[in-house]
Amino acid sequence: MPPDSPWARMAPALFVLLWSTGFIGGKLGLPYAEPLTFLLVRMVLVAALLGGVALAVRAPWPKSRGEAGRIALAGLLVHGTYLGGVFTALEHGLPAGTVALVVGLQPLLTAAVAGPLLGETVTGRQWLGFGLGLCGVALVVWEKLSLGPGMVAGLGLATLALVGITAGTLYQKRHCGGMDLRSGTAIQYAASAVLFGxxxxxxxxMAIDWTGEFxxxxxxxxxxxSVGAIFLLFALIRRGAASRVASLFYLTPPTTAIMAWLLFGETLGAFALAGMAVVAVAVALVLRKG
Structure with a gap:
């Protein structure tokens, strides 16, 4: 994809839109299946789909066990640890807004370690953007922050998800740059299916109520x-700096809030609207060139 093509320019916005539907899909499906069972079925289906596509188009596969192992490890972090942490945190009763806030710390965590690990330079303007983004995310989810007794386990699981997606993004950037997206992602989902299995x-x-909504x-x-958004994420990681790609995750909570308002009638208060504006400024600071 040429960097100046319309698709390349639209890719970040499209990724945010697709990624933000994750909480919506979870909200629809979790009443009918427990989280790890839900994720097991999802991983098996996607691994089979992508594996079939990779074989049909004769996509290249890893040339060694070591390469396959690195790809699988990245998948366990990006898919297994992140999704497992998010879904089980929700199951433990942690509010979705709180989960989004914890996972929304990813850009700061990524920026803090991207320099030493990947040799990337994070400018003062970008650090300002990261700080503003964190404030914006906090404003968006402030009205849903209701920590109480019994939420400690959920908070720990959300933190595990944060560490997983951050480590997976950085590991993918450093060790899996030459991975074919079709065969490599099939391996990653298969590894995550084994974990959830x-x-x-x-x-x-492991009971499932196969309703139309589920x-x-x-x-x-x-x-x-698992196909569209993840392919876009890996493509963005391959094309850009990990810290800049991670800043896109700041847009997920406000975008999800808008979707929840449209689909479920969840209202947006003054704090949420102010937070969206702050997030927009923050992402512009991080992504602006020069």
Missing amino acids: ILAPLTED VFALAWLCLVL
Whole structure:
């Protein structure tokens, strides 16, 4: 994809839009299946889909076990740890806004370690953008912050998700730059399916209520999130600095809030509207060249 093409310019906005539907799909599907069981079915379906596509188009596969292992490890971090942490945090009763706030710390964490690990330079203007972005995310979800007794486990799981997506993004950038997206992502989802295949039977009864809403949520998360959004994320990581790509995640909470308002009637207060404006300024500071 040429960097100056219309698709390249639209890719960041499209990624934010697709990624933000993750909480919406989870909200639709989680009432009908426990989180790890839900994720196990999702990983198996996507791994089979992408594996079939990779074989059909004769996509290149890793040339060594070491290369395949690095790709699988990145997948366990980006898919297994992140999604497992988010979905189980929601299951433990942590408000979705609080989960979004914790995961929204990713740009700051990425920026803090991207320099030493990847040799990237983070400017003062970008640090200002990261700080403003954090403030904006906090404003967006402020009205839903309601921590109380019993939320400690959920907060820990959300933090685990934050560490997973940050480490996975950096590891993907450093060690999997030559990965074919079709075969490599199939390996990553297969590795995550193995993880959830071990954990789900140990912690859940694995019952699924196959309602129309669950099937729709599963199909959306498999095709739009696990294929479309992840392909876009990896393509953006390959083309740009990890810290700049990570700043896009600041746009997820306000975008999700708008979707929740449109689909579920969740209202947006003054803090949320102010936070969206702050986030827009923050992302502009981080992504601006020069």
